[in-house]
Amino acid sequence: MHFGLGLPIGSPEQLTDWARLADDGPFRTLGLLDRIVYDNPEPLVTLALLAGATTRVRLQTEVLLAPLREPALLAKQAATLDRLSGGRFTLGLGVGGRADDHQATGTDPRQRGRVLDEQMTRMRRIWSGAEGIGPAPATPGGPEVLFGAFADPALERIARHGDGFLCAAPPKWAGDLFAKVERFWADAGRDGRPRMVAQVNVALESDVDEARAAIAAYYAFSDYGRNMVEGMLTTPEQVREAAKHFADLGADELMLYCWGTDPGQVGRLADVVS
Template sequence: MDLGLGLPISNPGRLLDGARRAEAARFDTLALLDRLAFDNPEPLVALAVLAGATSRIRLQTEVLLGPLRATAQLAKQVATLDRMSGGRFLLGIGVGGREDDHAAAGLPIGRRGRLLDEQLAALRAIWRGEPYATALIGPRPTAPDGPPILIGGFAPVALRRVATHGDGFICAAPLDWAGLLLRTVHEQWDAAGRTGRSCLVCQVNVAVGPPETVERARRAVADYYAFTGRTGWGAPLSDPAQLADTVAAYRDFGADELWLYCYADDPAQVEELAAILR
């Protein structure tokens, strides 16, 4: 099982340091989340900068809110990042569920699923070199169909989208929910006549290090998930033994990759996590 690192979003100026540390510590992927009506760096722009500061580690959005972006522009941005990173970029994408993001983009939230389905089909066609609204849009990506697409979500329609348009499933649910979601993905995958199996990427929030680092992470997670109204939702794992056991459980579950999402902006967490888990 590969291990990815979700970089903290509260201090964009520290992302370069975090990315270099993650590559040196032999993490496999760097991920950045996406919001519009929130104080976070725009992920495609930020990952382009991080691509230039690294040479091996993969780069991924987790998850990009596709419907908030114009399809042709998104195709160009992704293909550019894919080419300039040497094929290291993976597109994690989903619809999002926050009213404020969609209001800021001027997009009715009720249309987001239909728009994403149309967008995913169009992205593949653009990357294959087919015209979009009569225009050819470059550059062409590294692979003929573009970079791998991993789709996140919980609703049945989102899980069907993995089989229809994706290469894999981003499961951000706790492990005790994940089995049911994954069974549905496998059923939809088989029903669509797909061969092989979908890639499975899972995620846990983490915070290690001094008490002040852990407390900053807890506050940041609570702020990020405040919209749910659920106290303690997404609280980060901070006990090293519990964290090691959790990683082992996801490995036994069959995850291809597990992302450890950091919310505190302490770059020293990278080495501490590596020491616990490697």
């Protein structure tokens, strides 16, 4: 099982330092979340910067809220980032669950699933070269696409349009979600198996209090905010235990989403997973 590193949003100007440290370490992927009405850096712009600061590590949106964006421009941006990074880009997508994000972009949250399906059909067509919108992505057919999901209709979307699953659920729920994704994949007649990428929230040592405050603020809109704070992993033993659980479930990669802003977290987490 590979390990990825989710980047904090609290100090955007430090992210090139995080990226360079991760590029020299054991991590396969760098992930960055997406919001509109929040004090976070825009992920496609930021990952383009990090692509130039790295040579090996993959770059991943985790997850980009696709229904808030126009599909032709999004397809062009994703293809450009994939091309300029030498095929190192993974487009992680979701529908967006915050009403303020949809209000700010003038999109209807009630139509978000239908919109995402239509976007994927259009973007696949663009990446194939059918509409004359370039550049062609480095990855044939377009960058790898993963979907974050919980409900069955969203999990079925992985088989229709995606390459794999971004699972932000704890191990006790993830097994059932993995099984559903694999069943929908088989029912759709897809070859092979979907990539399974899990995610846990982490912070080690001196950053724990800062990280708890950051994650509480981020999930303040949700009734699950307290659970997210309490579920954050704060010791090497907890990280190793979660890694073992997800490896046993068949995860291909575990993203360690760090909420502390100290770049020293990269080395601490690298020591845990090495």
